[in-house]
Amino acid sequence: MNRRQFMRLAAGAAVFPAAARIAWAQTWPARSIRAFVTAGPGSAVDVVPRVVFDQLAIQLGQPIVVENRGGAGGTIAVTMVARAPPDGYTILAASSALTVAPWLHPSLPYDTSRDLAAVAALGSIPNVLITSPLNGSKTIAQFIAAAKKKPGSFNYASTGVGTATHMSAERFRVSAGIDAVHVPTKSGPEALTEVLSGRADFYLCPLATALPFIRDGKVLGLAVSGAMRLPELPDVPTTAEAGLADADYTFWLGLFAPRRTARDIVARLHHETVKAMRTPHVAEKLGTLGVAPMPMAPEEFDAVVKDEIASNALLVKAAGIRPD
DSSP states (O other): OOHHHHHHHHHHHHHHHHHHHHHHHHHOOSSOEEEEESSOTTSHHHHHHHHHHHHHHHHHTSOEEEEEOOOGGGHHHHHHHHTSOSSSSEEEEEEGGGGTHHHHOTTOSSOHHHHEEEEEEEEEOOEEEEEOGGGOOOSHHHHHHHHHHSTTTEEEEESSTTSHHHHHHHHHHHHHTOOEEEEEOSSHHHHHHHHHTTSSSEEEEEHHHHHHHHHTTSSEEEEEOSSSOBTTBTTSOBTTTTTOTTOOOOOEEEEEEETTSOHHHHHHHHHHHHHHHHSHHHHHHHHHTTOBOOOOOHHHHHHHHHHHHHHHHHHHHHHTOOOO
């Protein structure tokens, strides 16, 4: 075989797989899609994706079957997706806790950057520091002062070790210079119950979950994460306004697929997800849940994930969190 014949054969071999991939993407999806969620039912990590999935399933013409696999900081669900066939029929709904796990679980059976492909950012959600009225503190300054008077006597709830609510609380704790004991729970509703009962002194709770209880006077909102005050809580200061530098933690939600999933499928899933989020009734619902849009291409979202993995190494060290 001469060089010209070899090059012609090689070119043909390259064309056919590409054509097959395009055809595959055009016929996808031909059956239901499994969506693994890194948290239990009722949490923001579960509720927000479901709002999008309902519309997304209509657009794709196939059902999206949601499977909650909470626990271990969300790594159980991530493992399921990282090991799944890259055929577009298995996706992951995860929070920013995804970028903390590598530093808390050194023996993970997956590599976040290598084994997952970002599809679409569903948005970010501000967290509200809530406490029980029984605590006695009416402002964030009073709360911090009370915690400093009794080092180690305060505790805080989260949805589990390494979750976004855990990291949000740790960033606040480190910034405020207080000593508090972590009380991990299995879900958002359970963490909220700990505060309502007075068993937990505070919880950095997603806005959508906290708001009804704040309005009913069952809990107090003392500070919010984010650069600006929230329209829903105009009298509650931001952590920056409270004089807490670097206390803000971006709690985002996003969709991912196995890394080797065809880029044509990733591109279509991204397009359809964005379209679903812009559908009026979905956009309205996301707004009521306090979700702020994070428009970016899959490649940009991948870059955000990689950057956060690097920066979270410092947070874990500063918080003194010990890896498993």
